[in-house]
Amino acid sequence: MLKQEINDLLTQTGPGTPMGDLFRQYWTPALLAEELPEDDCPPVRVKLLSERLIAFRDTEGRYGLMDEFCAHRGVSLWFGRNEESGLRCSYHGWKYDVNGQCVEIPSEPDERHSSLCAKIKLKSYPLVKIGDVLWTYMGDPKTTPDLPQWEFARVPAEHSYTSKRWQECNWLQALEGGIDSSHVSWLHSDGLRDDPLFRGAQGNKYNLTDRKPFFEVVESDGGLFIGVRRNAEDGHFYWRITPWVMPSFTMIPPRGDHPIHGHFWIPIDDENCWVFTYDYHPVRPLSAAEVQAMQDGKGVHNEFVPGTYRPLQNKDNDYMMDRAAQKRGDTYSGVKGISMQDASLQESMGPIVDRTKERLVSTDSGIIMARRKLWRAVEALRDDGVTPPGVDVTHQAVRSAAVVLPKDQSFAEACAEALRVRPGEKHASV
Amino acid sequence: MSAPATRAQPAGPHQPTLLASCALATTAAEASYRISYPEFARRSSRVIALGAESERSVRAMGGRLWGGGHFLVFESAVPGDALLRYAGAGGTALLSEELADADTVVMVASAGANPEAASVIGDAAAARGIMSAGLVLPVPPGSGGSVNELVSALRPNAMVLVVLRDAADVPEVLSALRV
Numbered sequence: 001m002l003k004q005e006i007n008d009l010l011t012q013t014g015p016g017t018p019m020g021d022l023f024r025q026y027w028t029p030a031l032l033a034e035e036l037p038e039d040d041c042p043p044v045r046v047k048l049l050s051e052r053l054i055a056f057r058d059t060e061g062r063y064g065l066m067d068e069f070c071a072h073r074g075v076s077l078w079f080g081r082n083e084e085s086g087l088r089c090s091y092h093g094w095k096y097d098v099n100g101q102c103v104e105i106p107s108e109p110d111e112r113h114s115s116l117c118a119k120i121k122l123k124s125y126p127l128v129k130i131g132d133v134l135w136t137y138m139g140d141p142k143t144t145p146d147l148p149q150w151e152f153a154r155v156p157a158e159h160s161y162t163s164k165r166w167q168e169c170n171w172l173q174a175l176e177g178g179i180d181s182s183h184v185s186w187l188h189s190d191g192l193r194d195d196p197l198f199r200g201a202q203g204n205k206y207n208l209t210d211r212k213p214f215f216e217v218v219e220s221d222g223g224l225f226i227g228v229r230r231n232a233e234d235g236h237f238y239w240r241i242t243p244w245v246m247p248s249f250t251m252i253p254p255r256g257d258h259p260i261h262g263h264f265w266i267p268i269d270d271e272n273c274w275v276f277t278y279d280y281h282p283v284r285p286l287s288a289a290e291v292q293a294m295q296d297g298k299g300v301h302n303e304f305v306p307g308t309y310r311p312l313q314n315k316d317n318d319y320m321m322d323r324a325a326q327k328r329g330d331t332y333s334g335v336k337g338i339s340m341q342d343a344s345l346q347e348s349m350g351p352i353v354d355r356t357k358e359r360l361v362s363t364d365s366g367i368i369m370a371r372r373k374l375w376r377a378v379e380a381l382r383d384d385g386v387t388p389p390g391v392d393v394t395h396q397a398v399r400s401a402a403v404v405l406p407k408d409q410s411f412a413e414a415c416a417e418a419l420r421v422r423p424g425e426k427h428a429s430v
Numbered sequence: 431m432s433a434p435a436t437r438a439q440p441a442g443p444h445q446p447t448l449l450a451s452c453a454l455a456t457t458a459a460e461a462s463y464r465i466s467y468p469e470f471a472r473r474s475s476r477v478i479a480l481g482a483e484s485e486r487s488v489r490a491m492g493g494r495l496w497g498g499g500h501f502l503v504f505e506s507a508v509p510g511d512a513l514l515r516y517a518g519a520g521g522t523a524l525l526s527e528e529l530a531d532a533d534t535v536v537m538v539a540s541a542g543a544n545p546e547a548a549s550v551i552g553d554a555a556a557a558r559g560i561m562s563a564g565l566v567l568p569v570p571p572g573s574g575g576s577v578n579e580l581v582s583a584l585r586p587n588a589m590v591l592v593v594l595r596d597a598a599d600v601p602e603v604l605s606a607l608r609v
Contacts, residue, residue: 001605001606001607001608002606168456169456214585214588214589214590214591215589215590215591216581216585216590216591216592216593217590217591217592217593218593219593219594219595271458315451315452315453315456316451316452316453318451318452319452344452347452347456348452348455348456349461350456350457350458350460350461350464351456351457351458351461352458354461354464357464357466357467359608360606360607360608361534361561361607362534362536362561362562362563362589362590362607363589363590364606364607365563365590365592365603368602368603368606368607369592369599369603371606372599372602372603372606375602376599407586408582410578410581410582410585412578412581412593413578
């Protein structure tokens, strides 16, 4: 349970809000690189943290992210012409460079032109390609952190695949699904049997035979490690360890030699978020079959309405609910696919769930601790200017792990190395 | 919102009727019609300190307003049971009495925690089908013992373990659980 004022504090991320200020301390996934595939390609509308922006790639290949609307009459620059190193408004021809600086006002006399242009600059943010993602930093330029070092974005391009989908609810309830390990044995039980990106792993049998796991939540420098243990062979536990790094990065424990995957949960506004979903293998390229499976919406990816980033299964078609499949046991909830099984239930809570009404239990301790750490970080930033966890790139050097350990061993001790990025070394997986 | 004027056709697999559809049901306006339960049954939790250091945290919490939670300190094992002391308020009770109507037991451990206490309480909770959780607080430097030792002692006896870096988080964790 959360008091309403704390729920508001954590769920509102627009300009000037405490949680919005916290998000603006980080490099944030803004869009996929594939959305701006070539120089002078069409611009893309982007809404992030309740700010309407336009992204474009200019003639020299520079990326820009700036206020969507022309300073002149407030026309959307989505209608603009991306040409000759700038984005030109279609209404009267005002032109802006990737920094939002106005560089041309064709209607003005030549003698006044440069002085007037110099006074007009749209709000803009840096936009940087790392891996498959274009990242932005929307905070104070004077405190721009080091560029992101997440392993999925830093491995060779052929080792990694990233997709994104629109989720129609607040970012926090979506994130909380990513750190709620207790639902996996129920909602996603079908995926462990059938999905090409999960099946065949030794660890799956532990998941399917022990449906009453025990939980261990340990704080880390960047957030949390959430360990879930199930019975394994005599004298051993099977541990699945999920890192959460503030504010919204999660990584799902791996299965066998399958790629590792996880999510970034990024607020669009207070009632919508982007879910960036990555899959990567630290030491080998993804196979053609794996990439095809990801493109087909397997694993933690999903299918899309053609030409969009909206899931094919969405609230307008009741997520293609299949009651017959539910009754047969093909799926637990009747919804196909792991990501849409999660999204359908999270969206069913409403745009911003009323956490004053919830009844948490001990197995929700990961969620409770994540909220608490977010709350503390928001207050420390607001009151004392303390940089929050997760900004420091050393906090980003984490991996998930799936291991079998003797019963008397602490996962935090035994897996200290496995939970760190070790370039060139395989992930710990069963 | 008014109902559609015409009768809905029988819904196929992907043809939801408007009033029952997810598109309408997930709006903020519809969320406001959720039923409230102001008198929802209180949880009956037992928060038990396992030693002197954790007693300070538990005693401090006992002064706050809580739902149905009891705040206790483990005193000693007795044959087939354990003796508990009410934190702050004084008086004693048997563990078996306290667990009679409990639905959750939260063990709080820090430096000086009695390892036997976790075993006695965990076994008693398991025998009664009561959810058991453990909160491990920071161990002050020089106080002897370590967080890892506490975790090892609690692991077999708690279904959920949370290792905290700041004891000040304990009230918030318990509040979230509606102790």
